[in-house]
Amino acid sequence: MPCDLLPMEPDESLIERTLQGDLAAFEHLVERHRGIVFRVATRIVGPDDAEDVSQDAFLRAFHRLEQYRGTAAFRTWLLQITQNTALNTLARTRRRPTEMVDDPPEAADRDPIRQPVMELERRERQRRLEVKLRALRQEYRSLLVLRDLEGLSYSEISDVLDMPLGSVKGRLHRARDELIELLRNNTYDWELPA
Amino acid sequence: MNPGDPPADELTPAERRLTQHLELLRASPPTAAPQLVASVIRGVRWQRAVREPLALVGVVASAVADSLALLFKPPAGGS
Numbered sequence: 274m275p276c277d278l279l280p281m282e283p284d285e286s287l288i289e290r291t292l293q294g295d296l297a298a299f300e301h302l303v304e305r306h307r308g309i310v311f312r313v314a315t316r317i318v319g320p321d322d323a324e325d326v327s328q329d330a331f332l333r334a335f336h337r338l339e340q341y342r343g344t345a346a347f348r349t350w351l352l353q354i355t356q357n358t359a360l361n362t363l364a365r366t367r368r369r370p371t372e373m374v375d376d377p378p379e380a381a382d383r384d385p386i387r388q389p390v391m392e393l394e395r396r397e398r399q400r401r402l403e404v405k406l407r408a409l410r411q412e413y414r415s416l417l418v419l420r421d422l423e424g425l426s427y428s429e430i431s432d433v434l435d436m437p438l439g440s441v442k443g444r445l446h447r448a449r450d451e452l453i454e455l456l457r458n459n460t461y462d463w464e465l466p467a
Numbered sequence: 468m469n470p471g472d473p474p475a476d477e478l479t480p481a482e483r484r485l486t487q488h489l490e491l492l493r494a495s496p497p498t499a500a501p502q503l504v505a506s507v508i509r510g511v512r513w514q515r516a517v518r519e520p521l522a523l524v525g526v527v528a529s530a531v532a533d534s535l536a537l538l539f540k541p542p543a544g545g546s
Contacts, residue, residue, distance in 0.1 A: 300508050303504045303507050308498070308499060310499075328503065328510060331510075332507065335507075395491065398488070398491055399495060402488060406492070421486060422492055422493055453481050453482070463484070464484065465485065
């Protein structure tokens with residue numbers, strides 16, 4: 274069932290029911306939060322491992338549900354688990370950033386005659402931006418993803434990354450600067466003012 | 468923008484431009500396969516099913532180890 278159609282039973286109530294053994298309640302929680310978990314996982318570990326990371330994160334959340342104290346929103350707690358699961362995956366695969374930064378070659382099936390130029394241009398910019406985002410150091414990448422792509426508040430990010438609020442703001446600024454520098458070093462002109 | 472967050476005009480011109488570029492990614496987010504929910508629930512069912520037997524095996528193994536330790540424990544004060 275699409276997330277929008279789910280009856281809006283609060284997360285806390287679904288958690289309570291899950292703890293009483295109602296697996297359908299946990300299914301609702303997964304359905305409700307799978308979008309953001311998958312998006313964050315994809316942006317941190319890349320598309321190949323994102324599904325495994327998302328699945329692991331939900332399984333860990335299920336087994337640790339009794340430890341959820343409700344001091345932060347369930348989504349925040351879940352994203353904390355997702356972030357840690359993603360970091361473990363990155364550490365395990367020992368993926369070097371350089372393996373992810375190289376701009377992949379143009380896809381062979383892009384037919385410029387069949388696709389409007391504007392759409393081609395948009396896709397190319399998107400692809401290059403994704404590559405540059407993955408080239409960021411992991412800590413900065415997480416900050417940018419949570420703030421600039423997912424729109425989390427500074428306070429939520431502070432909880433997810435277990436980082437003081439002041440550090441979140443300072444490091445986010447540095448993360449943006451680093452991405453701007455990466456884009457400036459790109460052959461593509463991103464028209465970024467000095 | 469969330470309450471308590473700094474206003475957008477605190478961004479530098481380059482940051483503002485970057486935010487516009489990032490709209491490209493926000494507009495086309497990666498989407499989770501519908502099977503993800505089913506996979507998670509299958510995983511939960513399977514793990515729940517094996518959890519109790521494994522815990523039982525652990526308890527039995529621990530009891531056996533304790534018994535062996537008692538059997539082979541040197542007598543107190545013995546030389």
